[in-house]
Amino acid sequence: MSAVLQPTEQVADHRALRFLTAGSVDDGKSTLIGRLLFDSQAILADQLQNLEKRAAGAPVDLSLLTDGLEAEREQGITIDVAYRYFATRSRKFIIADAPGHEQYTRNMVTAAAGSDAAVVLVDITKIDWKSGAPVQLLPQTRRHALLAHLLRVPSIVFAVNKLDAVDDPARAFRATEAALQAFAAEAGITTVAATIPVSALRGDNVTVPLDAPWYRGPSLLQLLERLPTTQERTEGSLLQPVQYVARDEAEAGQSAQGAGHQPRVFWGRIAHGSVQAGDAVQVFPSGETAVVAAVRRAGSTVASAQAGESAGIVLDRQLDISRGDWIASPGGLQPAQRFTATLAWLDTEPAVVGRKYWVRHGNRWVQARIGAIAHRLDIHNLQPVGAETLQVNEIGDVTIELQQPLPVEPYASNRVGGALIVVDPASNRTSGALLVRSAG
Numbered sequence: 001m002s003a004v005l006q007p008t009e010q011v012a013d014h015r016a017l018r019f020l021t022a023g024s025v026d027d028g029k030s031t032l033i034g035r036l037l038f039d040s041q042a043i044l045a046d047q048l049q050n051l052e053k054r055a056a057g058a059p060v061d062l063s064l065l066t067d068g069l070e071a072e073r074e075q076g077i078t079i080d081v082a083y084r085y086f087a088t089r090s091r092k093f094i095i096a097d098a099p100g101h102e103q104y105t106r107n108m109v110t111a112a113a114g115s116d117a118a119v120v121l122v123d124i125t126k127i128d129w130k131s132g133a134p135v136q137l138l139p140q141t142r143r144h145a146l147l148a149h150l151l152r153v154p155s156i157v158f159a160v161n162k163l164d165a166v167d168d169p170a171r172a173f174r175a176t177e178a179a180l181q182a183f184a185a186e187a188g189i190t191t192v193a194a195t196i197p198v199s200a201l202r203g204d205n206v207t208v209p210l211d212a213p214w215y216r217g218p219s220l221l222q223l224l225e226r227l228p229t230t231q232e233r234t235e236g237s238l239l240q241p242v243q244y245v246a247r248d249e250a251e252a253g254q255s256a257q258g259a260g261h262q263p264r265v266f267w268g269r270i271a272h273g274s275v276q277a278g279d280a281v282q283v284f285p286s287g288e289t290a291v292v293a294a295v296r297r298a299g300s301t302v303a304s305a306q307a308g309e310s311a312g313i314v315l316d317r318q319l320d321i322s323r324g325d326w327i328a329s330p331g332g333l334q335p336a337q338r339f340t341a342t343l344a345w346l347d348t349e350p351a352v353v354g355r356k357y358w359v360r361h362g363n364r365w366v367q368a369r370i371g372a373i374a375h376r377l378d379i380h381n382l383q384p385v386g387a388e389t390l391q392v393n394e395i396g397d398v399t400i401e402l403q404q405p406l407p408v409e410p411y412a413s414n415r416v417g418g419a420l421i422v423v424d425p426a427s428n429r430t431s432g433a434l435l436v437r438s439a440g
Helices: 029-039 045-055 070-075 102-113 139-150 169-187 220-226
Strands: 017-022 082-087 092-097 117-123 155-161 192-197 239-241 244-247 264-269 274-276 280-284 289-297 300-302 304-306 310-315 326-328 336-345 356-361 364-378 383-385 395-406 419-423 430-439
Touching: 017 029, 017 102, 029 082, 029 092, 029 117, 029 220, 102 139, 117 139, 117 220, 139 155, 139 169, 139 336, 139 395, 155 169, 155 220, 169 192, 192 220, 239 264, 274 289, 289 304, 336 364, 356 395, 395 430
Parallel strands: 017 092, 017 117, 117 155, 155 192
Antiparallel strands: 082 092, 239 326, 244 264, 264 310, 274 304, 280 289, 280 326, 289 300, 289 310, 336 395, 336 430, 356 364, 356 419, 364 383, 364 395, 419 430
């Protein structure tokens, strides 16, 4: 039986894959990561000895490899995002173990924002697959899949876990796979790479393919080795947020601006497009224009740089540019003071129309208010529901009004230009994540 919900083109991509694991509490996320680390021999000898000592002759608890906080070990849950690294012969991996508890959904949003893939675990022991009725997925499974979809994670993998704990794994997997297919179709999630049966505890189908007549698909690791990384848009106009401004002492006195002059280098990670010497650029918010005199990468002058790369831009004339500004192709920026967006609310204090917040776009902070809440999304039936506020972990469509215009872009076309965070000015808590739908 094929595990693939939506076929994806298998490409040769050997760059490091950043992926997160998500799901409900006790679905086995930390154990799955521990199994990947253990089977790929990415565990240090002293780590393994400590785990064996704690086990005192019992099977080693692999979840302890990621649950590093004392409170996590005491409660048996993941609280903060834990990052781990491992490699196979063909690829390197960066894993983010996101908390499953609803209280820590904000951590999952943080991990998903920079991920190339999301592995959403489904605990087969928590759902009723025997009744013959359609399987009802857990709310956190639906929520995490929706958030990964909204945050434009390029590939989503559903891992049906703990199949070693059921008496009919083939039937249980097929019923759950059908429910996940129906959910993905209803939610419009087209980035599902596969649904895979696993047993993180026993190691079934994690790194070695499952030897069962009812499944002929890849193991989880085989699939991860073939998934593509995020491809930023390199064609079209340039967009680069300025993160850091430095003076280049090595080039002092050699610039076209005169002896003794120390060129200023404007560093940042290019959001889209490319840049090379001789390109005309425009700065936001001043609107001033200049010509690129040189492009730097890792301290050296290079011919060009493109989207996804961190680069330093040297201009042919002095301009007042600081952290938080944007450098773009002339006419490429369309500043807006009002836009509609999807808002994932993460604060225990509800989102209220008219209340002022701080929003961060790139490296610029601006005061803003929620002008209107169009509706919230009911994660159970995926239908919009009228709402006057958004409670913690709810997702809704809102209108945002800014004190100063920002060069926002639709999140669907660019993850950098279309993403903002919302911060409560009183508590300084990160209150929400904004994904721009349209500006103006």
